[in-house]
Amino acid sequence: xxxxxxxILLASGIIVAALNGNIxxxxxxxxxxxxxxxxxxFDLIGIMALWLGIxxxxxxxxxxxxxxxxxxxxxxxxxxxxxxxxxxxxAIILNLSxxxxxxxxxxxxxxxxxxxxxxxxxxxxxxxxxxxxxxxALNTSCITLIPATIIGVRLSFESSNPTEIVGPCIFxxxxxMIIAISLDYWFRSHSRWGRKR
Amino acid sequence: MxxxxxxxxxxxxxxxxxxxxxxxxxxxxxxxxxxxxxxxxEGFTTAVKIIPFxxxxxxxxxxxxxxGAMEYLTQILNPLTSxxxxxxxxxxxxxxxxxxxxxxxxxxxxxxxxxGPDSFIGRLSSVMQxxxxxxxxxxxxxxxxxxxxxxxxxxxxxxxxxxxxxIASLYICNLLFR
Numbered sequence: 001x002x003x004x005x006x007x008i009l010l011a012s013g014i015i016v017a018a019l020n021g022n023i024x025x026x027x028x029x030x031x032x033x034x035x036x037x038x039x040x041x042f043d044l045i046g047i048m049a050l051w052l053g054i055x056x057x058x059x060x061x062x063x064x065x066x067x068x069x070x071x072x073x074x075x076x077x078x079x080x081x082x083x084x085x086x087x088x089x090x091a092i093i094l095n096l097s098x099x100x101x102x103x104x105x106x107x108x109x110x111x112x113x114x115x116x117x118x119x120x121x122x123x124x125x126x127x128x129x130x131x132x133x134x135x136x137a138l139n140t141s142c143i144t145l146i147p148a149t150i151i152g153v154r155l156s157f158e159s160s161n162p163t164e165i166v167g168p169c170i171f172x173x174x175x176x177m178i179i180a181i182s183l184d185y186w187f188r189s190h191s192r193w194g195r196k197r
Numbered sequence: 198m199x200x201x202x203x204x205x206x207x208x209x210x211x212x213x214x215x216x217x218x219x220x221x222x223x224x225x226x227x228x229x230x231x232x233x234x235x236x237x238x239e240g241f242t243t244a245v246k247i248i249p250f251x252x253x254x255x256x257x258x259x260x261x262x263x264x265g266a267m268e269y270l271t272q273i274l275n276p277l278t279s280x281x282x283x284x285x286x287x288x289x290x291x292x293x294x295x296x297x298x299x300x301x302x303x304x305x306x307x308x309x310x311x312x313g314p315d316s317f318i319g320r321l322s323s324v325m326q327x328x329x330x331x332x333x334x335x336x337x338x339x340x341x342x343x344x345x346x347x348x349x350x351x352x353x354x355x356x357x358x359x360x361x362x363x364i365a366s367l368y369i370c371n372l373l374f375r
Contacts, residue, residue, distance in 0.1 A: 010257045055236055058221070063221055101206070128340065140359075141330070144327060159314035161315070175362070176362035180355070180357065
């Protein structure tokens with residue numbers, strides 16, 4: 001699936017550029033993006049270090065575990081393959097909370113931490129585990145209660161009511177989230193992709 | 198009032214976290230500075246690990262975008278999406294949504310500049326930007342961090358959520374803002 005999407009993105013781009021007689025743009029875009037990707041990762045290093053450091057304090061103090069215990073009934077239903085007291089649960093909750101609050105830069109480190117914990121359960125496989133798929137289904141469709149960036153853009157263009165979009169955003173993401181969780185559940189129990197080969 | 202509260206929360210959330218967690222750790226007798234450094238160490242390795250994954254994904258997306266292939270896709274999809282009440286102006290935004298977060302921000306800012314934030318297109322593009330996350334970026338970065346190469350059905354789930362988010366945004370905006 002991923003291989004096909006990757007090929008389509010590249011091939012359709014190159015073919016269209018060639019047909020338009022504008023093939024130089026491919027080189028420019030490819031090299032620029034490769035450089036940009038590394039820059040993104042370098043920007044991430046500091047932010048990751050900061051939040052993983054803070055998280056370690058919370059972890060050693062037992063804060064992460066208490067939060068996880070609070071939401072245990074829900075988490076056990078969503079992640080049946082993860083032991084209820086596993087440290088992945090706490091990281092998942094932190095990631096989703098950061099997402100909801102619109103703290104994008106804190107959400108990413110927490111999310112990676114969660115993935116590392118889940119990968120331990122996945123015994124180093126190169127194939128995504130079911131819990132990982134559920135986590136990412138939640139993550140990509142997660143509700144943002146404070147979409148600060150959009151509100152900022154709307155403010156800068158002097159909107160008469162910059163926050164009127166918050167309710168509709170929550171509605172639309174809520175629907176997307178319900179569909180994502182249901183589909184993930186369906187895949188887990190029915191699809192051939194859902195089983196370990 | 199709502200705006201005031203939201204800006205207050207987003208202004209205070211990070212400083213508060215940076216204050217509350219160390220205080221909590223100190224009370225719990227955690228060697229907070231040592232714990233911080235120990236945790237922070239992992240930041241470097243994780244960030245470096247995702248580089249190959251991100252290079253692969255961003256190069257493909259960038260070629261697709263820059264070549265104009267996206268505009269062709271927009272033209273192909275337009276007859277279909279105009280039937281469900283989507284103005285053709287927001288279609289590139291819908292296609293960009295799962296591919297690139299900065300791309301979405303650029304497109305929606307442009308739409309708000311042209312049509313105004315309080316126009317139907319301005320409101321719809323705001324809602325679309327605030328709905329669902331950049332699926333490809335999230336999958337690439339998160340799976341990359343742990344070296345997962347087979348994503349299984351998670352792409353289908355993520356993209357279905359994006360499409361659902363688009364349709365739900367259209368529905369709610371047509372209902373409230375038309």
